[in-house]
Amino acid sequence: MQDQENQTVPNPEVDQAPADSTPAEAQAEATPSLEEQLAATEARLAEMHEAFMRAKAEGENIRRRAQEDVAKAHKFAVESFAEAMLPVKDSLEMALKVEAPTLDTLKEGVEMTLKQLNSAFERNRLLEIQPAQGEKLDPNKHQAVSVVPADQEANTVVTVLQKGYMIADRLLRPAIVTAAQAK
Structure with missing residues (x-):
């Protein structure tokens, strides 16, 4: 009896692996074949190509x-x-169209028209450049056409010959001025 006790009893759960299977073959079955890898890569490439073409079309x-x-x-x-x-x-x-305009009606009409014009300029951000006498000459906004002797600092505005205009922050036409001469 002791011989029977020392003998090992076969365990059906442990001995289920086929006798002719090796660990290398089991690993080969778990990894896809080269053809399967190629097919998967080609499918991914086609998917990426389609995404690229869609992005390119959207950019266009x-x-x-x-x-x-x-x-x-x-x-x-x-x-x-x-x-x-x-x-x-x-x-x-x-x-x-007025048939018999008087001086007063013409002046009144011109003043009203000038108000309309100024209003149109304001709405469209067309700003006047009207430098004051004695203001420092700014070459970005003023154009000095002559230099005259004056009782003020050199390179300052003496008189304005023509107003300048800006659209928003861009110079449309510089103010034409005379500047004070250096003493």
């Missing part, structure tokens, strides 16, 4: 839309200014 669409927006902005940039100028034109035409 954005560029095209931006170009159209810029073209429209150029085409209609003057629209708000033109709308503001229409009442000024109407007032001038009405002034010319």
Whole structure:
């Protein structure tokens, strides 16, 4: 009996691996074959290519839309200014239709038209450059056409011959001035 006790009893759970299978073959079955890897890589490549083409098309669409927006902005940039100028034109035409204008009515009409024009300029950010006498000469806003002797500091405005104008922060026309000469 003791012989029977020393004998090992076979365990069915441990001895289930086939006798002809080796660990290398079991690992080979777990990893995909080269053909499967190639097919998976080609599928991923096709997916990435499609994503790239979609992104490229979207970029082209954005560029095209931006170009159209810029073209429209150029085409209609003057629209708000033109709308503001229409009442000024109407007032001038009405002034010319008056059959017997007097000096007072002409002056009153010109003053009203000038107010309309100033209002149109303000709405469209067209600002006057009207330097005061004695103001330091600014070459970015003023153009000195002559230098005259004066009882003020050199390189300052003596007289304004013509107002200048700016659109927002950009110079449209410099103010034409005479400047004080150095003593």
